[in-house]
Amino acid sequence: MTRLTDLAPDQAKRLAELECPDFETRPWVTGPVLSERRVAIVSSAGLVVRGADPFRGRDPDYRAIPSTVAAGDLLCSHISINFDRTGFQEDWNVVFPLDRLNELASEGTIGSVAATHYSFMGATDPIQMEPYARELAGRLKADSVDAVVLSPV
């Protein structure tokens, strides 16, 4: 798993042929060496801090996840049930590799870890997410983030 050949044929076909936005630009942002980068995670797993408002459907906005969140307080409210959740249940780093980032920062491999990370709900139409993604870019810059790891499910 998961090469498409490992999935049920109808699911594989749907995923492979999912309509994607056709972008006209080809942005390519460069930056300093890794040891000087400040890194944030942006997930599309519908992650939410326990007690915060979960994603209810194909919501286009995002939730903030502070770097200080405890592993026991991160829940997955993604609407889809057709992906594995047992990996995330055992170890949040499978989806949200915050411990790994903190280790890389301690070792000096990356510069630092962002103060806040974010999650969208990946089943949402990307076009509807765009204004929120633009807003998020501003928040990331305000935190001096210059590298984002995008983590799907």
Place this chain on the structure above:
Amino acid sequence: MSALGHYLEEDGIATVAIALIRPQAENTRPPRALWVPFELGRPFGPPSDVAFQKRVLLSALGMLVEGGGPTRIIDFPDDDPRAQPDLTWKPPFVSAAVGGGDVEALAVGLRAEVLSLQDAHQRWMARHGRSTVGLSGLSIAACAQYVADWLTGKAPPSPRDGFSAPLILRFAVDDLKAYCLEAAGETGEPSSRQLGDWLWNQTATGEALHALRQLLLAHADERLRLIVANFMVPGARLRTG
């Protein structure tokens, strides 16, 4: 995910995406994507494997300082070792009362099973230090009761302000599934398929959810029908005929 990368990069922030579905990354053409041959839901691979996860993360981060743009997809070479079954794993129990019962019996079985899994779930919590149960905001016994009430035709109102009854039903089902799967994983290193086979084929909870889905597919509330049709039993676990 690839689209988000495009938006953020247009606004000046360098991104690298993990890609689980390679054709999607090929179609969207994000600036940088690392395709990984892992199961959906596991972008960084095996749980509790620090070294493997770090290799995935470093492979992705490395793309941020490599050339090859403005669109680059590379493939991670290794499979997830935890995708293999743990042949020594045993589920916490095998329910003797699964299948064939009426809805009242299924409701009783569901509530009893949740109670019987308490110790296993406590051991899971002790082993992993976390639980992902909690979307509904209800206790797990209350989740079982709420689902049992729907199963036996009571159509209970939502117990939580600001959440519709169909939404709370969805979250209660999510919590029940998480609770059972966590309890079942309290020992060993079972694969997701082993855990799913157990939940959907060998438990009163799985049987109750199959029955609930079938029952509510005929409900008058369109939103409820939509939720039970699509967001309760995974497509690969649906029973036909």
